[in-house]
Amino acid sequence: MGKMAADMTTRERIVEEALTLFSINGYKGTSVKNIADAVGIKDSSLYKHFKSKQEILDTIVETMRRHMEDMSDTFGLPSDDDLEEAASVYSGFDETMLVDFSKKIFLFYLKDSFMSRFWRMGNIEQYQNPEVSAVYRQLFLADSISYQTALFAEMIKEHIFTGEDAEVMAMYFYSPIFFLLSKYANEAEKEEEALGILEKQVREFYRIYRRR
Amino acid sequence: MGKMAADMTTRERIVEEALTLFSINGYKGTSVKNIADAVGIKDSSLYKHFKSKQEILDTIVETMRRHMEDMSDTFGLPSDDDLEEAASVYSGFDETMLVDFSKKIFLFYLKDSFMSRFWRMGNIEQYQNPEVSAVYRQLFLADSISYQTALFAEMIKEHIFTGEDAEVMAMYFYSPIFFLLSKYANEAEKEEEALGILEKQVREFYRIYRRR
DNA sequence: GTCTATACCAGGATAGAC
DNA sequence: GTCTATCCTGGTATAGAC
Numbered sequence: 001m002g003k004m005a006a007d008m009t010t011r012e013r014i015v016e017e018a019l020t021l022f023s024i025n026g027y028k029g030t031s032v033k034n035i036a037d038a039v040g041i042k043d044s045s046l047y048k049h050f051k052s053k054q055e056i057l058d059t060i061v062e063t064m065r066r067h068m069e070d071m072s073d074t075f076g077l078p079s080d081d082d083l084e085e086a087a088s089v090y091s092g093f094d095e096t097m098l099v100d101f102s103k104k105i106f107l108f109y110l111k112d113s114f115m116s117r118f119w120r121m122g123n124i125e126q127y128q129n130p131e132v133s134a135v136y137r138q139l140f141l142a143d144s145i146s147y148q149t150a151l152f153a154e155m156i157k158e159h160i161f162t163g164e165d166a167e168v169m170a171m172y173f174y175s176p177i178f179f180l181l182s183k184y185a186n187e188a189e190k191e192e193e194a195l196g197i198l199e200k201q202v203r204e205f206y207r208i209y210r211r212r
Numbered sequence: 213m214g215k216m217a218a219d220m221t222t223r224e225r226i227v228e229e230a231l232t233l234f235s236i237n238g239y240k241g242t243s244v245k246n247i248a249d250a251v252g253i254k255d256s257s258l259y260k261h262f263k264s265k266q267e268i269l270d271t272i273v274e275t276m277r278r279h280m281e282d283m284s285d286t287f288g289l290p291s292d293d294d295l296e297e298a299a300s301v302y303s304g305f306d307e308t309m310l311v312d313f314s315k316k317i318f319l320f321y322l323k324d325s326f327m328s329r330f331w332r333m334g335n336i337e338q339y340q341n342p343e344v345s346a347v348y349r350q351l352f353l354a355d356s357i358s359y360q361t362a363l364f365a366e367m368i369k370e371h372i373f374t375g376e377d378a379e380v381m382a383m384y385f386y387s388p389i390f391f392l393l394s395k396y397a398n399e400a401e402k403e404e405e406a407l408g409i410l411e412k413q414v415r416e417f418y419r420i421y422r423r424r
Numbered sequence: 425g426t427c428t429a430t431a432c433c434a435g436g437a438t439a440g441a442c
Numbered sequence: 443g444t445c446t447a448t449c450c451t452g453g454t455a456t457a458g459a460c
Binding site: 425426427428429430431432433434435436437438439440441442 | 443444446447449450451452453455456457458459
Binding site for chain 1: 236237238240241332335336338339340349353376377379380383384386387388390391394395398409412413416420
């Protein structure tokens with residue numbers, strides 16, 4: 001994203017096209033020639049930029065790892081350091097804000113061009129490539145839960161929500177998002193349907209845990 | 213499962229070994245020779261049983277489709293027809309029974325040899341093969357939700373649970389199971405950890421929706 | 425840094441003997 | 443219904459000219 005094709009180096013464009021193809025056809029289902037064709041060079045020329053097909057995949061994973069680190073910014077989420085601040089930001093939280101927050105997370109995963117392609121590639125390659133698997137699992141399974149657990153814990157402490165166990169709350173908040181991503185990642189046209197279901201879930205979540 | 217290798221025809225053993233290999237290395241990552249080796253025959257001999265590698269995959273999908281139809285039995289679940297009966301069966305439902313019910317579903321998906329291999333293969337191949345995708349999505353995304361929606365709707369009607377929207381309840385009941393399957397499908401050794409988390413989720417679910 | 429040409433190998437599938 | 447031998451294609455990667 002951000003850069004136009006013209007602004008990108010050939011090396012960057014190879015990574016870009018490879019991620020797209022890997023996310024559609026998988027690593028084994030994508031040939032070096034497929035990637036070269038997409039970039040508009042011959043397959044042999046590609047080896048001036050990468051010493052092997054595997055090295056392209058490694059570069060994608062590395063890029064994703066860096067992308068991940070400044071994800072909070074992209075998200076518009078506060079960083080781990082200032083959770084207290086985060087909670088105070090959300091202290092005027094109402095139902096609508098919680099719904100918007102969940103939709104923001106959902107649509108970021110679904111529509112951000114890097115995220116959505118990595119989601120799909122991660123699904124396909126998670127059992128094959130240990131490095132892909134590690135980043136995929138951290139991103140979509142571990143970090144999401146741990147961040148939201150910390151956030152809900154803070155919000156309980158600040159008496160914004162009631163609840164005994166922040167991790168249980170985080171699971172109830174995030175796992176429907178995860179489920180809907182799995183279901184709708186490949187059906188962009190049904191986005192509205194997905195958002196409708198998500199909204200109902202989150203309104204119920206708010207009803208259950210709001211301070212009474 | 214149930215049949216020993218000795219009892220199975222060569223054709224059945226090909227399907228069996230192919231599913232195992234596809235679930236580990238994917239369709240493209242598995243060669244006909246890999247399958248033949250696992251069965252103990254030469255790759256060329258395999259073509260006496262199947263006219264192509266694709267036909268093996270089609271047979272697996274077909275087997276899964278049939279497996280699916282009598283899943284309710286395997287599950288120990290009532291069929292769609294007699295939901296009223298199902299609800300009355302659960303009318304004496306307490307927290308422990310709900311926890312056991314959720315663990316049963318979770319462990320069935322995780323440990324049933326056919327299910328767990330199809331789960332993994334479905335994950336890998338969901339964007340590649342339309343037929344795999346259809347069965348995978350029906351099994352793990354659509355049917356689970358619709359069955360549990362019907363069940364909770366009946367239980368609300370019978371005043372066993374309180375709740376406005378059975379589908380929202382079904383999502384809160386099933387999506388943590390789905391999330392935990394995604395997380396632990398490849399880490400059989402952490403089964404206890406997964407069950408611990410599941411139990412906490414379901415106890416919270418019961419606390420929220422039990423009749424008061 | 426792009427091209428053409430080519431080496432090399434692995435995979436899917438068939439032919440034909442036993 | 444299993445084997446050996448073989449065909450063909452397509453994929454990764456390298457060499458060397460421009």
